[in-house]
Amino acid sequence: MKKPVKLAVFNIIFIIISVLSLSERGLGLSFDPSDGAFSFALSISLTFFWVCLFGLVNYTLLTNKEKVDYKIKSLSTISDCITALEKCKHTDPVFYDEIKEAISQLQTLQRRTDNLTTLLEQNGVSENFASINKTSDKAKFFVFENVKRIINRLIVFDNEDYVARGESSDISEHKDYIRTILKDNDDILHEYQNMLLAVSGIGNIHQTNLTELQIMTEALNRVLGGKQFASLEKQYSETHNT
Numbered sequence: 001m002k003k004p005v006k007l008a009v010f011n012i013i014f015i016i017i018s019v020l021s022l023s024e025r026g027l028g029l030s031f032d033p034s035d036g037a038f039s040f041a042l043s044i045s046l047t048f049f050w051v052c053l054f055g056l057v058n059y060t061l062l063t064n065k066e067k068v069d070y071k072i073k074s075l076s077t078i079s080d081c082i083t084a085l086e087k088c089k090h091t092d093p094v095f096y097d098e099i100k101e102a103i104s105q106l107q108t109l110q111r112r113t114d115n116l117t118t119l120l121e122q123n124g125v126s127e128n129f130a131s132i133n134k135t136s137d138k139a140k141f142f143v144f145e146n147v148k149r150i151i152n153r154l155i156v157f158d159n160e161d162y163v164a165r166g167e168s169s170d171i172s173e174h175k176d177y178i179r180t181i182l183k184d185n186d187d188i189l190h191e192y193q194n195m196l197l198a199v200s201g202i203g204n205i206h207q208t209n210l211t212e213l214q215i216m217t218e219a220l221n222r223v224l225g226g227k228q229f230a231s232l233e234k235q236y237s238e239t240h241n242t
Contacts, residue, residue: 139191
């Protein structure tokens with residue numbers, strides 16, 4: 001149960017019990033001494049107890065840090081990754097800008113893969129351009145896995161230690177690592193868009209420059225074949241061969 005829900009549930013129950021305690025149909029607590037010393041003392045004692053309990057529970061719920069389970073192995077969709085990154089905004093706020101950019105890249109990737117699929121399917125040429133689909137799948141795989149790498153780095157980052165140390169904490173290594181990955185993703189998405197533009201005229205063979213399409217596809221493949229993606233290339237090959 002999430003923290004806001006826990007707070008809401010406890011406070012609603014607290015209010016209900018308080019009302020019942022003071023009502024005549026409930027405990028009928030009264031702060032009027034004329035109702036008897038015992039009733040007055042009981043009312044004071046229970047009120048003190050409830051006030052302390054109210055403060056303690058709310059303070060505990062507000063200050064207690066919930067452990068976030070990112071479940072990296074189960075991140076199988078772009079939506080899953082975006083949800084995990086939204087959690088990272090709260091656990092690692094110092095990387096807010098980088099996280100926001102990573103989310104934007106995933107959203108861009110989703111739009112472009114959807115647009116390519118729509119273009120090829122509506123024009124009935126999906127089978128004729130299998131190589132483009134293959135390049136698209138690889139680009140999507142690389143960007144997706146890169147974002148998972150960012151999430152992994154955010155998981156190992158000790159935000160509590162960073163807050164405790166303040167300005168004396170050097171997080172440039174983490175920042176550089178994440179920024180490098182974001183730059184790699186930008187390069188992929190840029191060439192992906194160029195390829196998509198070349199595909200856009202596919203409905204009219206007279207407007208489609210097949211040579212340009214081939215050049216744009218090869219340009220994206222060259223980016224994907226860069227040394228920085230060697231480990232991803234191996235991972236992609238192993239996954240798809242399996």
